[in-house]
Amino acid sequence: MKTFTRKQLMGLATAAAIAFMPVAALAHGKLENAVPASGSTLDTAPDSLRLTFNEDLESTFSTMKVSDSTGAAITKEKAKVDASNPRVLTIALPKLSSGSYSVQWAVMTHDAHKTKGTYTFQVK
Numbered sequence: 001m002k003t004f005t006r007k008q009l010m011g012l013a014t015a016a017a018i019a020f021m022p023v024a025a026l027a028h029g030k031l032e033n034a035v036p037a038s039g040s041t042l043d044t045a046p047d048s049l050r051l052t053f054n055e056d057l058e059s060t061f062s063t064m065k066v067s068d069s070t071g072a073a074i075t076k077e078k079a080k081v082d083a084s085n086p087r088v089l090t091i092a093l094p095k096l097s098s099g100s101y102s103v104q105w106a107v108m109t110h111d112a113h114k115t116k117g118t119y120t121f122q123v124k
């Protein structure tokens, strides 16, 4: 087995520290929970979507869009930050027929970090 010199180990530690820095930055505005969940198949169509993040959201810059399998937007209402929990973004959904739906979200947290993501769910 190869043994490392002290200098090599210091170099590795520095490289590891640099490698982890972008990961820490990306942790801002992280989606922690989604209802309906990513990849889920639902027996009953949900009447709203609820996304929970790890930081408080800035409502003006936090949006959600839901599209059907043809890519057509099905949400008419705007996403809202929950009045009782500033980490939660909700949106009302019209009556969904069976099919696959994709959710595109983009949020800005109170410290001005922006993140976005996409996930899908299905209605039986």
Ligand SMILES: [Cu+2]
Residues within 6 Å of the ligand: 028, 029, 055, 109, 111, 112, 113
């Ligand atoms: Cu942040």
